[in-house]
Amino acid sequence: MAQQHLDPTDPTAAGPVTGDALARYLRSQATEFLRALRLHRESGGGGGAPGRAQPRPGDNGAEGSTGAALALRQSARRISGSLHTYRPLLDPDWSEGIRPELAWLSGTLALEHAYEARLQRLLLALHRLSGASVFPAQAVGTTAATAAAVGTAGPGVPPATTERGNLTVGAAKAGALLERQLTLARTRAHSTALQALGSSRFHAVADKLAVLASDVPLTPTAPATDLRPLAAAAEERLTDAVTALPLVTAGHPYNAEALIHGLSPDPAPHPQDAPWHQVRLLLRLHRYAREVLSLHGDDTPLQVRAQSAGQALNRHRDASEAAAAAAQAARTPRIAPATAYALGVLHADQRHEVEAARFAFQQAWQKQTVKTS
Structure with missing residues (x-):
């Protein structure tokens, strides 16, 4: 890409x-x-x-x-x-x-x-x-x-x-x-x-x-x-972080490795999520940097193109944290099997939402790259 x-x-x-x-x-x-x-x-x-x-x-x-x-x-x-x-x-x-x-x-x-x-x-x-x-x-x-x-x-x-x-x-x-x-x-x-x-x-x-x-x-x-070199450096950090993401995996509707890890009893945060959260942060910093430059001119086209990518990363964060909450609830001692089953299905559903958000980001980012290359 x-x-x-x-x-x-x-x-x-x-x-x-x-x-x-x-x-x-x-x-x-x-x-x-x-x-x-x-x-x-x-x-x-x-x-x-x-x-x-x-x-x-x-x-x-x-x-x-x-x-x-x-x-x-x-x-x-x-x-x-x-x-x-x-x-x-x-x-x-x-x-x-x-x-x-x-x-x-x-x-x-x-x-x-x-x-x-x-x-x-x-x-x-x-x-x-x-x-x-x-x-x-x-x-x-x-x-x-x-x-x-x-x-x-x-x-x-x-x-x-x-x-x-x-x-x-x-x-x-x-x-x-x-x-x-x-x-x-x-x-x-x-x-x-x-x-x-x-x-x-x-x-x-x-x-x-x-x-x-x-x-x-x-x-x-x-x-x-001039502020532009500093804004460009923020953009470069974002671009490098996106390049390091497994966008090929995100291009598939199902990530079996992520789901298997998510269903394990390990309470640690999902290892695949952290780089995506970092990209979300860098995208936000990039947007704020452009807001400063926009005081000197119209920056609307860039903001509109980046909006869908940011929304996908927000959905990714929300689904990831919701899945973690469902998993944490499932570890509650002495809950009924039917309750644990429902929480397990809920957890898997939110991990699938994570994958859907990654796919949406991949589509938005590639579309944005084509338009600006």
């Missing part, structure tokens, strides 16, 4: 894109962070009661807090990513001091939503696989919004009649077990996020970003330095 080498320059831009563009981008993201922080405080800062899968309909305070937390996380990620890509243009002590703090903040704020989305994904998959008329775990607190979404879920490919009967028997208990485990994890993540947002550590980060909104600590040479 031919490597992708996108032109890091923008043909619509006149002259170099210098550190001044980086300063404008960082100031705008810091301003967005402060705006989201104000909204979070005005909405009560709760993000929904602990243990509740989603805000209640009409609970504008909770919805506003959840949206504000998302905006905080997005701004923190963009600032952190830009500091990573363009670090030669920034004061090293300041940059290296705040980057780990931004990573801590965005990671902490992401956990609650991740557990909620994982639970919904697994319960919907259980319903699809079992063909049950009643949503698994619906009787033990599944939200109305999630239950309504079941009506739009595809039927999938059901197992044989006998196997479906066995799966239906265990699906409700498997769903209840997953809901208990992931709701508890979400509750803990919610409490951790609230503690983080009230901590002195967070206030120190917010104070630094308040200063960043008006004063970006660039190096003396940054205003005259």
Whole structure:
């Protein structure tokens, strides 16, 4: 497969894109962070009661807090990513001091939503696989919004009649077990996020970003330095990481080696997943680097072409983590055989979703390579 080498320059831009563009981008993201922080405080800062899968309909305070937390996380990620890509243009002590703090903040704020989305994904998959008329775990607190979404879920490919009967028997208990485990994890993540947002550590980060909104600590040479070589280096790291992926294997609809390893009792993370997660991170850094350049011109075509590849990698991450959650639930001591069977089928289903996402990424990336080669 031919490597992708996108032109890091923008043909619509006149002259170099210098550190001044980086300063404008960082100031705008810091301003967005402060705006989201104000909204979070005005909405009560709760993000929904602990243990509740989603805000209640009409609970504008909770919805506003959840949206504000998302905006905080997005701004923190963009600032952190830009500091990573363009670090030669920034004061090293300041940059290296705040980057780990931004990573801590965005990671902490992401956990609650991740557990909620994982639970919904697994319960919907259980319903699809079992063909049950009643949503698994619906009787033990599944939200109305999630239950309504079941009506739009595809039927999938059901197992044989006998196997479906066995799966239906265990699906409700498997769903209840997953809901208990992931709701508890979400509750803990919610409490951790609230503690983080009230901590002195967070206030120190917010104070630094308040200063960043008006004063970006660039190096003396940054205003005259072109950003494009640094953006091109970020793209090259992404291209190299994609080249190292087993895209030939991803071009097949079934990866037996991955499924066999995934069904083993080893609780370690799947060894094939890590490189794909790394590519997802590098693609995000590449996108943020291009956002800085886009302040100097129109970068929309590239973003549109890369969007499908990014969406495939997001699905890959979600399915991989959902499969791990199903496997972890299956290791619960003294669960009924039917429950363990349902969780095993669920795990295999999510590993197949992983392979489908890899195939989708391969198709998107090859299409993007052809268009830009």
